[in-house]
Amino acid sequence: MSQSPKYFIVEADAMPEIFRKVAQAKRLLETGEESTVNGAARAVGISRSAYYKYKDTVRPFQDMLHGRIVTFQTLLKDEPGVLSGVLNVFGANGGNILTINQSIPTNGCAVVTISAETSASEIAPDALMDAVRGCPGVLRCEILAG
Numbered sequence: 536m537s538q539s540p541k542y543f544i545v546e547a548d549a550m551p552e553i554f555r556k557v558a559q560a561k562r563l564l565e566t567g568e569e570s571t572v573n574g575a576a577r578a579v580g581i582s583r584s585a586y587y588k589y590k591d592t593v594r595p596f597q598d599m600l601h602g603r604i605v606t607f608q609t610l611l612k613d614e615p616g617v618l619s620g621v622l623n624v625f626g627a628n629g630g631n632i633l634t635i636n637q638s639i640p641t642n643g644c645a646v647v648t649i650s651a652e653t654s655a656s657e658i659a660p661d662a663l664m665d666a667v668r669g670c671p672g673v674l675r676c677e678i679l680a681g
Contacts, residue, residue, distance in 0.1 A: 560581065560590075629656040
């Protein structure tokens with residue numbers, strides 16, 4: 536006897552409306568547009584009990600992809616626009632910057648650690664690293680974690 540699947544990916548239009556509204560209410564709370572469950576539930580037209588019934592079981596597909604966080608360590612020349620050029624590479628390829636930590640430049644160089652969420656990235660982390668390496672002023676780029 537085969538076991539029934541635990542999870543399904545279902546197109547939003549095929550789901551019961553209550554699931555979509557619970558996801559909307561969760562988004563309102565996460566973004567701070569609503570500060571209370573009561574306010575979020577009222578804003579999307581559901582009861583608080585419906586929200587609580589489904590809140591732990593309904594989440595948008597992109598939320599399930601989160602967790603593809605990659606940390607890059609770069610060595611950059613201390614010149615105007617170098618860091619901006621690196622960040623533009625992330626943006627152009629669908630990377631979402633989470634943190635940037637830069638050391639104080641010494642000997643004309645600075646170590647910059649960048650953590651990025653890459654689930655929406657159009658290229659693999661290795662290719663993203665290679666693209667960063669190709670930026671003017673980048674002396675080194677390595678993946679530390681992810």
